[in-house]
Amino acid sequence: MTNRIPCSADRLDLLDPEMIQAISEASAFLIARQYVTEKRVRIVEANHSQISSTVIGKAGLYEQQINLKDGHLVSSCSCSVAEDPMCRHCMAVLLEYHRWTSQPEASPSSSRKGSPSRPQTNSKTRAPLTLQSSVPDIKLSEVLTFVEWLQHAMKAIEKEQPLPPAPAIDGGEVSAWIIAIKSLEDRRRETETVLxxxxxxxxxxxxxxARLTQQLQASMADLKTAQVTTRDLEHEVDTYRSTLMKLGKLTQEVAQHDEQIRMAAREILDKGSHFDKVATSFKEVAAALQAVAKTTPEP
Ligand SMILES: [Zn+2]
Incomplete structure (x- = not known):
């Protein structure tokens, strides 16, 4: 998350806890203060206009970059917490920076004037800022215990086994290292599970x-078959239609022929009766001729 807010202060060490609290969400400010108390903040590099840092949050290690430029405080953090105007981690860094710069022994005069690379370059005899600001009292025994634990932890990670129990170290930076490694390993496992x-x-x-593709291919084949069947059916329907039309014409023709046959039959019947009359006339004529023949004397 990156945030940009107007800022009247011209040096980061002038941002005191009251000013930070005034612009923060109350719950975020409380968490930020708790992170400082628990020494979860590590300032990697800082001067009065920019800070690079890391904070061990609830779900792992986050990185911050804070800049004071052109009357604006620009803060960015690798977390995804949506807090306005800046996340709890950036607030914790500002609180830790203010706490550190307020300590007289940790802030020689040369650095308080804001030299750009003050924390790590102003004196060869000084330890790096992170150790000075956050962990003034790392014990060698704790470091050795941590290194021993780390060796077991590395083997466990290689074998994909759970990390060994943390050694009994009472708070402080070494304990924070262990928390950071454990939270990183937890996140790695979570990520693996998610993957x-x-x-x-x-x-x-x-x-x-793949199943859908197979079904689709089968459906396409069915569709093609159905298209072919439809075309065949259409063709058959056309054939039936033309046959029906031919039948209609034939029926008309048959009806016409029927009528012609009836007329011809009537004509034949009429002619038949006429012939009957003619035959009767011939018979009468023949009978008359026979009668005439009988009455005529033979020579
Ligand atoms: Zn953050």
Missing amino acids: ATLDAELRDRKAYA
Whole structure:
């Protein structure tokens, strides 16, 4: 998250806790102060206009970059916490920077005037800022215990086994290192679990897509068959239609022929009766001729 807010102060060490609290969400400010108390803040490099730092948050280690430039305080953090106008981690860094610059022994006059690379270059005899500001009392025994634990932890990580229990170290920077390593390892495991889940989901989806593709191909084949069948049916319907039309014409023709046959039959019947009359007349004529023949004397 990156935030940019107007700022009247011209040096980062002038931002005191009251000013920071005045612009913060109350809960975020409380958490920020707790982080400072628990020594979770590590200032990597700082001067009065910029700070590079890391903070061990609730879910791991976050990096911050804070700049004071052109009357604006620009803060960015690798976390995704949506707090306005800046996240708890950036606030914790400002509180820690103010705390550190307020300590007389930790702030020689040369550095308080704001030399750009003050924290790490102003004196060869000084320890790095992180140790001076946050952990003035690291014990060698704790470091040795930590290194021993770290060796076991590295082996456990290589074998993908749970990290060994943390050694009994009473707070301080070394304890913060262990918390940071544990939280990083927890996040790595969470990420692996998420990746495995995503991988399984991806495989499921690929299989589902393959099934869908098969179904689609089968449907396409069915569709083609249906199209062919439809074309055949259309062709048959056309054939039936033309046959029906031919039948209609034939029926008309048959009806016409029927009428012609009836007329011809009537004509034949009429002619038949006429012939009957003519035959009767011939018979009468023949009978008359026979009668005439009988009455005529033979020579
Ligand atoms: Zn943050």
